Amino acid sequence: MTVPLPLSAAEIERTRAPLERATMLPGAAFTDPGVLDWERANLFRGGWICAGHVDQVRERGQYLMLDVAGESVLVVADDDGLPRAFLNTCRHRGARLVFMPEGTLRRLQCPYHAWTYGLDGSLRSAPFTDGLEDFDPGCFGLHAVRLAVVEGLILLDLSGEAPPPQDHIGDLATHLAAYRTADLRRARRIVYDVGANWKAIAENYSECLHCPGVHPELNRLSHYLSGVTYEGAGAWCGGSMTLAEGVETMAVEGTPHNRPAIEGVDPRSILYFLLFPNALVSLHPDYVMLHTLWPVAPDRTQVVCEWFFEAPTMAAADFDPSDAVGFWDQVNREDWHVCELTQAGMSSRAFTPGRYTTQETDVHAFDVMVADRYLEAALVS
Ligand code: FES
Numbered sequence: 001m002t003v004p005l006p007l008s009a010a011e012i013e014r015t016r017a018p019l020e021r022a023t024m025l026p027g028a029a030f031t032d033p034g035v036l037d038w039e040r041a042n043l044f045r046g047g048w049i050c051a052g053h054v055d056q057v058r059e060r061g062q063y064l065m066l067d068v069a070g071e072s073v074l075v076v077a078d079d080d081g082l083p084r085a086f087l088n089t090c091r092h093r094g095a096r097l098v099f100m101p102e103g104t105l106r107r108l109q110c111p112y113h114a115w116t117y118g119l120d121g122s123l124r125s126a127p128f129t130d131g132l133e134d135f136d137p138g139c140f141g142l143h144a145v146r147l148a149v150v151e152g153l154i155l156l157d158l159s160g161e162a163p164p165p166q167d168h169i170g171d172l173a174t175h176l177a178a179y180r181t182a183d184l185r186r187a188r189r190i191v192y193d194v195g196a197n198w199k200a201i202a203e204n205y206s207e208c209l210h211c212p213g214v215h216p217e218l219n220r221l222s223h224y225l226s227g228v229t230y231e232g233a234g235a236w237c238g239g240s241m242t243l244a245e246g247v248e249t250m251a252v253e254g255t256p257h258n259r260p261a262i263e264g265v266d267p268r269s270i271l272y273f274l275l276f277p278n279a280l281v282s283l284h285p286d287y288v289m290l291h292t293l294w295p296v297a298p299d300r301t302q303v304v305c306e307w308f309f310e311a312p313t314m315a316a317a318d319f320d321p322s323d324a325v326g327f328w329d330q331v332n333r334e335d336w337h338v339c340e341l342t343q344a345g346m347s348s349r350a351f352t353p354g355r356y357t358t359q360e361t362d363v364h365a366f367d368v369m370v371a372d373r374y375l376e377a378a379l380v381s
């Protein structure tokens, strides 16, 4: 059943205009449960989303459990250490197979009546089914979910019908490859519960106009006007910022750190990218961050934030990521605060969408990606 989109083509078109004339997304896009239902069905279950980084599923049996817009999905490394994705639903009586966000499985066995599956999803053992008529174990493997790994990012397509993943990620792959994101190791993961719409968080990530006021500590390390916008093929937007004179890393100031820049990258630049719809990828000279956004309600989003470093850096005896993690944990919390203020203000009955400033080209670019998808649905209905 298709989910109707409670927005008109006319109000969506106002966002798709060039920035100088455009109006921001309608308030209902941030507050109406019907819009979120549509987005969950069409953006999160209907195309590529980012599930995380391959470092979480490198070893046989290592797994992640994700709630993708109401579908529980298991991503697990198979016998060859390659990630595969399945619906987290047993083919016997439907129990969840795993119930922790991540971990390592010795074997994939349902906790209810012990049906056992291979890490390729095939049904291997189902007690007391030998005498059944017309029961073919080959037809009772786990439901597979389409998965692709691009430069270390795990992408899922629950619809199975999205265009090739290379089309989705486009030229962003080149930037990720330069940082060898596929080889990086995860050092930390923090999960935040944010009282704001997922798009408000994506928009906030896409501009630094708020940085002098909201993140004075960040603005000292890289000036909010120091960046340029990048363009290229694929469903992403973003650009660069430049480290201030004498600054080597975005971290708590005054903390000694021992992290060489990733070989071959510009040690003065930080690249910030948003891969539609739910991944925020920040490429720093000496580490990489990944935020993934998981809408829970129109005014609530779970944000998973992870920090990645090169393997030799992490293997050093004195490796300590707390200066980078602590810095961004504070910046994250400052961001969530203003996102929550925005969400609260937008719920005013008098709210009407604002105008983009000339410092919000990436906010506009993200909103246009959303509006393009809305418009397809509005025109169909
Ligand atoms: S529900 Fe999984 S074995 Fe019964």
Ligand SMILES: [Fe+2]
Pocket: 204, 210, 211, 214, 215, 331, 334, 335
């Ligand atoms: Fe911010």
